[in-house]
Amino acid sequence: MNPAGISEQVRRAWAIAKKDIRIYYFKGPVLIFGVFMPLFMFLAFLMGSRQLPLSFLISGLVAMTLFFTATAVSPAIFPWEGSAKTLERLASCPITVEAIVFGDMIASTLFGIGITILTVIIGLALGLPLIHGITLLVAILLAACCFSAIGMLLAVPPTNVPSNIMMLSSLIKFPLVFISGIFLPLEQMPSWGLVLAVLSPLSYFTDLVRYAFTDMHFFPVWIDVAALAAFMLVFTIGTMYLHKRTMPKRM
Numbered sequence: 001m002n003p004a005g006i007s008e009q010v011r012r013a014w015a016i017a018k019k020d021i022r023i024y025y026f027k028g029p030v031l032i033f034g035v036f037m038p039l040f041m042f043l044a045f046l047m048g049s050r051q052l053p054l055s056f057l058i059s060g061l062v063a064m065t066l067f068f069t070a071t072a073v074s075p076a077i078f079p080w081e082g083s084a085k086t087l088e089r090l091a092s093c094p095i096t097v098e099a100i101v102f103g104d105m106i107a108s109t110l111f112g113i114g115i116t117i118l119t120v121i122i123g124l125a126l127g128l129p130l131i132h133g134i135t136l137l138v139a140i141l142l143a144a145c146c147f148s149a150i151g152m153l154l155a156v157p158p159t160n161v162p163s164n165i166m167m168l169s170s171l172i173k174f175p176l177v178f179i180s181g182i183f184l185p186l187e188q189m190p191s192w193g194l195v196l197a198v199l200s201p202l203s204y205f206t207d208l209v210r211y212a213f214t215d216m217h218f219f220p221v222w223i224d225v226a227a228l229a230a231f232m233l234v235f236t237i238g239t240m241y242l243h244k245r246t247m248p249k250r251m
Contacts, residue, residue, distance in 0.1 A: 009099040016095075016103025017110070024073050024080070025111060038064040055214045058123035060182040063206040065119045067177065070112030070144050074151030075169045077104050078243075079160050097244045101152055105236070108148035116140055128213055135221065136212035142228040143205040149235035150201075156239065158246045181206045186218040201231040 038061070117140075124130060154169045177183075179193060180202035189197060197203040204224040211217040217224070 009096055010102075012095045013099040013103035013106065016100060017106035020073065020077060020104060020107035021110070024077060024107070027076075027080075038068040054123075054126060055128055056185070056210070058119075058126070058128050059210040059213050060206065062116060062119050062123065062209050063180070063202060064177060064182050066112050066116040066140060066143055066205070067147050067202050068173070069115040070108050070147035071151035071154070071169065071173060072108075073111050074104050074108040074148050075154040075165045077107075078155045079165050097247050098240045101240050101243050105145070105148040105152055105239075108151055109144040112144040112147060113140060116144070123213070130212060131215050132212040135208060138225065139205055139208035139212070139228065142225065142232055143201070143208075146201050146205075146228055146232035146235060149232060149239050152239040152243065153235055156242045156246055176200050176202050179203070181218070201228060204228050204231075 120130075120136070130136065151169070154172065155165055157165070157168070159165065179196045180200045181189075181197060182202070184193075186194065186197055186203065186207070204219065204227040207217050207219050208221065208224045208228075211221060211224075219227075
């Protein structure tokens with residue numbers, strides 16, 4: 001595809017992202033699984049772990065918030081549009097499947113970044129120092145793109161029933177939260193837990209957030225950044241390829 005064609009597809013992807021923002025940001029499942037779920041989990045953990053420092057708690061909240069918000073919008077868009085028969089109309093337009101997926105990912109990424117920035121502001125308002133602000137911004141951007149791609153991967157099964165996708169999403173997301181150092185520091189995990197943590201992109205983001213607030217980290221910072229970037233590329237390429245194969249089955 002020539003540069004002009006790529007530019008046109010990017011413009012159409014942005015139009016899809018704006019449509020997603022208007023329609024899906026305030027739907028019940030998005031707010032429940034993206035905003036209220038991590039908040040309630042954090043409050044429950046806070047009441048049972050008052051001996052932990054504020055920096056550990058807020059860092060975990062920031063990581064969990066971005067993970068849940070960035071994966072709240074993207075999994076349900078295709079099933080919602082498939083059930084409403086709007087996906088067929090969209091597929092008949094002069095737009096590639098990759099651009100459709102990219103547009104959905106943009107909407108999920110922006111939603112995740114917006115809610116997460118609010119969480120960071122709350123942490124700063126509570127007196128938590130931000131030591132490495134640039135590192136935190138880079139980590140949020142990479143992780144938001146990575147997690148939105150994960151959300152799109154969860155929507156690959158060609159079903160037009162949103163509840164099926166949300167159930168699958170929960171079965172995958174909750175185990176990742178518990179093995180990624182949010183509730184239990186990585187250095188306190190058993191060896192088998194560390195093996196699982198290394199396979200989770202959320203582990204590297206959580207480590208970067210703790211580094212930004214406390215100057216402490218488990219992995220070298222460059223490994224955290226490189227791992228997030230690698231996961232983002234792999235998941236993005238994978239989700240575009242798989243959706244291109246399953247899109248006809250949704251029609």
